Amino acid sequence: MRVRIFVTPRQGILDPQGRAVETALGNLGFSGVSDLHVGRYIILTLEAPSKAAAEETVRQMCEQLLANPVIEDYRFEVEPG
Amino acid sequence: MRVRIFVTPRQGILDPQGRAVETALGNLGFSGVSDLHVGRYIILTLEAPSKAAAEETVRQMCEQLLANPVIEDYRFEVEPG
Numbered sequence: 001m002r003v004r005i006f007v008t009p010r011q012g013i014l015d016p017q018g019r020a021v022e023t024a025l026g027n028l029g030f031s032g033v034s035d036l037h038v039g040r041y042i043i044l045t046l047e048a049p050s051k052a053a054a055e056e057t058v059r060q061m062c063e064q065l066l067a068n069p070v071i072e073d074y075r076f077e078v079e080p081g
Numbered sequence: 082m083r084v085r086i087f088v089t090p091r092q093g094i095l096d097p098q099g100r101a102v103e104t105a106l107g108n109l110g111f112s113g114v115s116d117l118h119v120g121r122y123i124i125l126t127l128e129a130p131s132k133a134a135a136e137e138t139v140r141q142m143c144e145q146l147l148a149n150p151v152i153e154d155y156r157f158e159v160e161p162g
Contacts, residue, residue, distance in 0.1 A: 006122050021123070021146070030142055032128030041087050041122035042102070047113030061111055065102070 001046050001054040005076040007067045008039035042066055046078075054078045082127045082135040086157040088148045089120035123147055127159075135159045 009015040015037050022036040048054035058076050067074040090096040096118050103117040129135035139157050148155040 008122065008124065022125075024146055025142060028142075028145055030138065034126045034128075036123065036125035039122040039124070041089065041120040042117065043089065043120070044103075044117035045115045047115075057111065061106060061109075064109055065105055 001048050001051065002079045002081065003042075003044050003046050003054065003058055003076060004079075005042040005044075005058065005062060005066060005074060006039060007042070007062075007072050007074045009037055010071055010073050013071045039072070040066075051078055051080055082129050082132065083160045083162065084123075084125050084127050084135065084139055084157060085160075086123040086125075086139065086143060086147060086155060087120060088123070088143075088153050088155045090118055091152055091154050094152045120153070121147075132159055132161055 009018065018037040021038055022033055025033050025036075046054050046057060048057060055076075055078050058078060062074045062076065063069060090099065099118040102119055103114055106114050106117070127135050127138060129138060136157075136159050139159060143155045143157065144150060
């Protein structure tokens with residue numbers, strides 16, 4: 001299965017990296033940018049007997065290692081094949 | 082416009098962060114994981130007169146700041162509204 005995981009700072013949590021990138025874009029002359037957040041994008045291949053099994057495994061990976069549930073949200077897509 | 086940008090290490094470029102995460106998942110007991118890569122996921126709101134104008138602006142943002150074209154690939158989605 002091909003898995004794509006999106007990890008983003010939780011709503012309302014301070015996001016200094018997002019602020020820094022937004023400021024840098026403004027300094028480069030890009031105007032009209034707002035609400036910018038920087039997260040992680042993780043892609044992987046997972047051997048699993050079913051899509052449901054893969055989804056449960058990925059959920060555990062996110063909770064245990066890939067995301068910090070205190071300050072980050074995650075979502076993922078599992079694509080058979 | 083709502084913009085989602087995905088930045089990933091280029092195919093064939095060494096990805097030490099991806100290797101580290103893959104190893105860590107193995108150490109936690111997750112088996113069957115391969116071809117793992119860690120990239121960045123950037124979301125932002127952009128004021129633009131049209132979707133085409135927004136796409137051109139985002140392309141420039143990626144080339145100038147958000148991605149390193151020498152070692153990273155990027156793709157993005159622009160959603161009106």
